[in-house]
Amino acid sequence: MRPPVLEATGLGVRYRRGWALRDCSLALPAGRVAALVGPNGAGKTTLMHAAVGLLAPARGSVVVRGQAAFVAQDKPLYETFTVAEMLTFGRRTNLRWDQPAALKRLAGLDIPLDRKVGRLSGGQQAQVALTIALARTPDLLVLDEPLANLDPVARHDVMRAIMAEVAEHGLSVLLSSHVVSDLEETCDWLVVLNGGRLQVSGDIEDLLAGHLVLTGPAELAGTLTGAGGSMGRVQVVAASRTARQVRMLVRGEPPLDPRWRARQPGLDELVMGYLRSPESVALPGLAQVGR
Amino acid sequence: MIEFQLDRSSGVSTYLQLVHQVRQALRLGTLRPGDKLPTAREVVESLAINPNTVLKAYRELEREGLVAGKPGLGTFVERGLPGGTLADHTRLRRGLETWVRQAREAGLDEEDLRTLFGAVLADAAREGVA
Known part of the structure; x- marks a missing residue:
């Protein structure tokens, strides 16, 4: 190296x-x-x-x-x-x-x-x-x-x-x-x-593989973000919601609830997600946390 | 010598597109054992992609035993892929063209065609396993 x-x-x-x-x-x-x-x-x-x-x-x-x-x-x-x-x-x-x-x-x-x-x-x-x-x-x-x-x-x-x-x-x-x-x-x-x-x-490859775009019913959003919830393995980077649906860029494992649809983000989605949420970070020191 | 192309709207990752194109060329016989693949520099100079992407594709092909890197010389094709001769491909393509024309005449649109073709492929795979 x-x-x-x-x-x-x-x-x-x-x-x-x-x-x-x-x-x-x-x-x-x-x-x-x-x-x-x-x-x-x-x-x-x-x-x-x-x-x-x-x-x-x-x-x-x-x-x-x-x-x-x-x-x-x-x-x-x-x-x-x-x-x-x-x-x-x-x-x-x-x-x-x-x-x-x-x-x-x-x-x-x-x-x-x-x-x-x-x-x-x-x-x-x-x-x-x-x-x-x-x-x-x-x-x-x-x-x-x-x-x-x-x-x-x-x-x-x-x-x-x-x-x-x-x-x-x-x-x-x-x-x-x-x-x-x-x-x-x-x-x-x-x-x-x-x-x-x-x-x-x-x-970039690790970042894309380590993030997911989740889409699901709006009422599910709390199960991901709730403190100490069963879905504690993901970190929400950015979220946007309509009345019924929520779409989130998250870091970590896909949730088990089948009502979530999950896919890998594109590079532009990843960048936009972070830029829209200046408080979110993905740095090498933190990369180990989710694994 | 193979000339790579990129379909940026396909959603398939760049390295996989390179892998697929080599496999395709091996099936069609346009690449044969002993042929040299372009160097990473040659590929990136024509496609403007990251050299590591090319190296990753070549590593994957190497892992499958299709090509081998010779230090200082380049990457060479080790073996071909069975998959019909060029004549077979031409004949099958003609048949498929007729099928597509008949399906269009019957009022099926492109999505119907894909669904039908996918279903037949899936059935054939199941029968193959059974």
Whole structure:
């Protein structure tokens, strides 16, 4: 087992207007592709900035084992530079730099080196930014909304490129996105931030297998949640009800009462369930409780 | 060489779709013993999926004894799957097409067809066991 590529312990970051991140403890296993999701202002960018050393935490710590490369969401490139000048800039500002690999990537993508960055398409700019990050031969690639503002074809192309790098070099990835469906096939670790607090961190397959969507008559809801009830093995993450029916996202074993219908949630249902109930958490320390 | 495809609306997990497609190719004879499966990198580069998904599918096929990984070389088909020749498949498909056409003419909709086909399959399985 490789040690975690990123480890945060009691991490807190404070801006003038208040805490952007509070008491955040998580460990990302090496070789994984981790999705960082949460609403605007949840602290996603703050966590990424702290991880790559762009800002200093007020509390706790965050450590990356090895080299991290970061691609910012807005304008990671200089628009007046040519692609070749961006590479030269990268080479001069980084100790680790694989120029042949960068040139090979750009040639493979048919991106002209003499073109000004500002004249490239959005998809090409994203690929140049990714190429520059990869030329630093990182152990952890941190991408802030890498798919935002890209058309579907460019989104697919960028994801293909990232996945190929993971397959080839075994690097770890932490990427943020608003669109959960973009992450469904590509990510295998989920981190949910909400209001500056960590809600979920875990293996996606384990999380999906450990949760259920239950649908049943409204009067049954109490049998699940009642303190000390016979159904004490489930933890209700989120519930929505109509007059007669209740639908719940729960964690734990399926209830025995046959009036419940149970199925596995999708990734988007899981994420929405947690985001709608900020007090619910699914973190490694708690994962053992239900088992 | 097999080329994988994904049906994102099928509800079947990605790794199982890869497993099914290899089994299907083995049944149809489009993959034969000795053939090489695409590398994880090749698959993820065309489908934009997590490499671990491909490795998981290959591990499952390996567990079934259908393929074997050779370190540094790749993953190779070990044995085929019985399931009729290509000619058998073509012939049976024609028969099924006729059946579907007759059922549509009789006023059955797609759901009726699936139900009927499922029921016949289930009956056949029960008789097979008995």
